[in-house]
Amino acid sequence: MQKLIAIEGIDGSGKTTLANLLKEHLESKMKLDVIVTREPFSEDIIKLIEKIGWNDPILLVLLFAADREIHVNWLSKIKDADLIILDRYYFSSIAYQGALGVDEQWIKMVNSYFPKPDMVILLDLPIEVAISRIKNDKFNFEEKIKSLAKVREKYLKLAKEYNFYIVDASKDKNEVLEQAIKIIQKNLF
Numbered sequence: 001m002q003k004l005i006a007i008e009g010i011d012g013s014g015k016t017t018l019a020n021l022l023k024e025h026l027e028s029k030m031k032l033d034v035i036v037t038r039e040p041f042s043e044d045i046i047k048l049i050e051k052i053g054w055n056d057p058i059l060l061v062l063l064f065a066a067d068r069e070i071h072v073n074w075l076s077k078i079k080d081a082d083l084i085i086l087d088r089y090y091f092s093s094i095a096y097q098g099a100l101g102v103d104e105q106w107i108k109m110v111n112s113y114f115p116k117p118d119m120v121i122l123l124d125l126p127i128e129v130a131i132s133r134i135k136n137d138k139f140n141f142e143e144k145i146k147s148l149a150k151v152r153e154k155y156l157k158l159a160k161e162y163n164f165y166i167v168d169a170s171k172d173k174n175e176v177l178e179q180a181i182k183i184i185q186k187n188l189f
């Protein structure tokens, strides 16, 4: 049965790096077929968000949910993977748009039809470390960067509510990978 892992965390926490290192490790050491995918997914919706900006958080919830519907439909056609690693999922909407004041219960309701992941790994680190790593940040809006401290708080609250596995993302990427591998081997396979 196909497993779904979501990797969550603020910008610069190392999600994409970990997702790709995990794929490499799990394919070579555990002979698993692994697909890595990410959100936002649809180039059309990414372009729309870049045009609209970050000032209408309700619209962002709806656009990211529409993107997710396109993404989940694409995922439903993948039959031969043992594991799908999602670089961001609906918890990003709850954390980021919740940090902008949108009611979390409504965000959860808008995302309630999407498949639940088997595991969520939260990459947590101090804001200043994350910001020092942010490169060509997508949606590099001032409003978003200013909200990152609140987004981190929201993620840590969600971690308690949904039993996320929290990894110290301020460590070296190989240590982060080791922590994630231990969590997956112990709790998923």
Ligand SMILES: Nc1ncnc2c1ncn2[C@@H]1O[C@H](COP(=O)(O)OP(=O)(O)OP(=O)(O)O)[C@@H](O)[C@H]1O
Pocket: 009, 010, 011, 012, 013, 014, 015, 016, 017, 018, 133, 134, 135, 137, 138, 169, 170, 171, 172, 173, 174, 176
């Ligand atoms: N554990 C780590 N230690 C130091 N640098 C790291 C670590 N993990 C990733 N980086 C570096 O930090 C930058 C951001 O990494 P990455 O793109 O994986 O983060 P991300 O969480 O996917 O970011 P975003 O959400 O903004 O796309 C990259 O330059 C990457 O090489």
Ligand SMILES: Cc1cn([C@H]2C[C@H](O)[C@@H](COP(=O)(O)O)O2)c(=O)[nH]c1=O
Pocket: 011, 039, 040, 064, 088, 089, 090, 092, 093, 094, 096, 097, 137, 138, 139, 144
């Ligand atoms: C899925 C999703 C994403 N976001 C935000 C989080 C990030 O700042 C960007 C995506 O950029 P990345 O560098 O590709 O991670 O979008 C959001 O606010 N809500 C969401 O649902």
